[in-house]
Amino acid sequence: MAQSVFDQMPKVMGHRGACGLAPENTLASIQKAADLGTKFIEIDVCLTQDNVPIIHHDMNVRRCTDGEGPVLLKSLDEIKALDAGSWFSDDFRGERIPTLQEALALISKLGLGLNLEIKPTMGWQLPTAEQVAHELIADLPENMPLLFSSFSEETLRSTSATLPDVPRGYLTEAVPLDWERRLRDTGCASLHCQKEFVTAENVAAVKAAGYKYLVYTVNNVAMAQKFLDWGVDSIITDFPDRMFAGLKLDEKAVTSA
Numbered sequence: 638m639a640q641s642v643f644d645q646m647p648k649v650m651g652h653r654g655a656c657g658l659a660p661e662n663t664l665a666s667i668q669k670a671a672d673l674g675t676k677f678i679e680i681d682v683c684l685t686q687d688n689v690p691i692i693h694h695d696m697n698v699r700r701c702t703d704g705e706g707p708v709l710l711k712s713l714d715e716i717k718a719l720d721a722g723s724w725f726s727d728d729f730r731g732e733r734i735p736t737l738q739e740a741l742a743l744i745s746k747l748g749l750g751l752n753l754e755i756k757p758t759m760g761w762q763l764p765t766a767e768q769v770a771h772e773l774i775a776d777l778p779e780n781m782p783l784l785f786s787s788f789s790e791e792t793l794r795s796t797s798a799t800l801p802d803v804p805r806g807y808l809t810e811a812v813p814l815d816w817e818r819r820l821r822d823t824g825c826a827s828l829h830c831q832k833e834f835v836t837a838e839n840v841a842a843v844k845a846a847g848y849k850y851l852v853y854t855v856n857n858v859a860m861a862q863k864f865l866d867w868g869v870d871s872i873i874t875d876f877p878d879r880m881f882a883g884l885k886l887d888e889k890a891v892t893s894a
């Protein structure tokens with residue numbers, strides 16, 4: 638059995654690469670995270686019209702490119718024609734939306750771990766989960782620590798069937814009252830909670846039940862330190878540099894399992 642992904646998960650995880658410092662979910666953002674010393678990143682994956690998994694957060698390309706319209710109604714060629722960098726800064730003009738394959742190749746080359754958030758357009762949960770799994774089954778990068786996460790229970794269940802050995806994280810904003818049943822039913826190994834809804838009591842309960850606890854998106858060092866002191870396993874941040882500079886970390890890279 639391969640080493641658990643959680644044994645290799647650091648306290649600090651880059652959000653959409655390092656999206657405070659480079660345009661989110663691009664190869665430049667992944668590279669920036671690595672340049673800062675980040676060992677594990679989160680990125681979002683969704684599907685194009687021609688069934689290609691690409692790395693993008695929103696259902697519409699409007700916010701993060703020079704285009705307009707739903708990702709799911711665009712071919713890969715149309716997606717690749719978009720500028721995904723200049724909305725962030727002129728320094729990134731010409732940056733493209735990467736495919737999952739392109740992102741995996743870079744992440745693998747950089748030796749990073751990956752929290753792959755599967756973010757289907759609503760209604761397209763199963764095709765998205767199935768196509769992402771299909772690509773990964775065909776070409777699972779060797780030795781890459783890999784965790785799936787999703788807000789969609791349907792998506793989590795699907796990947797549990799297609800790729801049972803890849804652990805899953807249950808993404809939520811507020812913590813459902815029946816969180817334990819939901820984690821069990823979706824076969825999740827971790828709970829990923831929005832920072833506003835994290836409490837010391839809930840962290841203790843989730844950890845006591847044997848699950849890992851991740852929090853997003855924390856850009857304030859004092860808040861991150863508080864969560865880590867409560868026993869949170871990893872903080873997902875837009876600014877890994879701030880966290881490395883300000884947190885009391887035993888070591889930058891790896892948690893105690």
Ligand code: G3P
Nearest residue numbers: 679681754786829853873
């Ligand atoms: O995976 C953590 C976080 O990325 C979930 O929210 O909207 O930033 O994808 P969002």
Ligand code: MG
Nearest residue numbers: 679680681754
């Ligand atoms: Mg995400």
